[in-house]
Amino acid sequence: MPAEGRPTVRSRRLGAALKRYRQAAKFDQPQAAEALGVHPTRISRIESGHVKTRIAEIRVLLSAYGIDDAQVRVKLEDLAKQSKHRGWWLEHAEHLRADYLDHIALEDDATHIRVWAQALVPGLLQTPAYAESVITASPIYVAPERVGQTVKVREVRQAKIEEGGAAFTAIIWEPVIIHPLVRAEIHREQLARILEVGSRQNVTVQVLPLSAGALAGETSAFASFSFGAGPIVEAVTLENLRGTSILESPEDLAAYTLAFDHLRSAALAPDASAQLIQRALQRSKDDAS
Template sequence: MAEQGPTARQRKLAALLKRYRDEAGFIQEDAAELIGIERTKLVRIEGGRRIPTVADVEKILDAYGPADETTRRGIIRLTEQVRQRGWWAPFTDVLAGSYAELEHAADRIRMFQVQLVPGLLQTEDYARLLIAKHFPDLPEEEIDRRVQVRMTRQAMLKRKNPPRLEFILTEEVLRRPVGGRDMMRDQLGHLLAASTRPHVSVRIIPIDRGHYASIGGGNLVLFEFNSVVDLNVAYLETIVGGRYEENASQVRACSLIYDRLAESALPEDESAALIGTIMKET
């Protein structure tokens, strides 16, 4: 499972405040003295281990020098939002770390999946089977609860202003008969229908491509934002769990990998045709 810890908003705020201190040329000791707080408090704020008040952030911004008014308002608004709870708050045992919050807030999500259909595009039956197999000792009511959480996440596809969703899947995902032929046929039909939404792109890397970028690696998700106060985040999934990458250079490297994966993927129309062909064969 992914790490627990600060929310996506708190991570973002902490990273922004650290970046502004670095750009102002202050070390933490000097910055804390200028702001009028203990250095340990500043360390915890910048580390995402303490939520600052609006007054704290205003003092910090004043100490580091004038920021343009749009950026300042954005940071203050972000500070206010840190303490707000989203629909996912009661389900922290199911949705590890900041994943659901990032998913909800992003302007664009780019995802590469190696083995399974992504959760946002799964049918209820497909999702239920995966959850039941992954957690064989869970009672039926808890499986129902986890399935409902996954279906609730999918509501973002029907939002008035949904994010741009771009998926790259390997052909193996389509040919893996999860739950048998009937269930997989329904899942492929659902995937094909989702790909017709104007804000959704589904592209397939065919088996006959042979080698492709990052072959042998795990899944990759990029959460991307338009706002100047939002920081892009990469989520990397491996067999031992997932981790968030927020370092700007590492996120850019992940974005470059995704771009290289896209070079191996079929165009959207050819991908849809391949999904349809496999659905008929299933």
């Protein structure tokens, strides 16, 4: 557990999963506590992620809830083991917001990452120069001496995608591609980077065209994460001026899954998206010559 008992993303995910299985089995917390031989407050703290959950406790609870699926049991046991491990991002904890560290932890565990980018190129696709430009332009002040470190963290995050550690799908609104928000040479480098990463087997880049109309304005930027073999959304993050919010309720996950499906259906196919990006890159080169 982090300092002052703050739940980690992994401990919250584990607790939320155990809570879902308890409720599906129609157990209340006192009944779960009786099965485990503990006080009900222990169940409450397990489900909120405020305590480390022992493997033996997970096994007893899942058996009580009638969960015999070996994959489910292994997944939750692995999550309990991972929650004890120190992630690379904690080396930067002194300089980064706790909610941003939570976002990185979700990325690091994810098997599928989906991003809707309404205003900026997604962080997992940004070049160092583009990242520095948008960080320094942000209304959220970052001390000059920490800008480079923040850019470096963004680069390290990208290793997850570069090494094929997750399937990554990005839907980017057309104005992000055709209207530079940074210097022209940085924008050209960024477009080339999107084309290069987008050609990888585990990456899909689609552009939502202006012709999609009001759809782009209906949903603000978000990222969704899956942690199993299938692309079932298990967490969503939203960024705002106050930080990053993490959504995990079934209702929220269903809403953002549907929103992404609508965006993907309205977006250009990957090949057509690459052609649009290539044309924007060529126009920028022509303008510079």
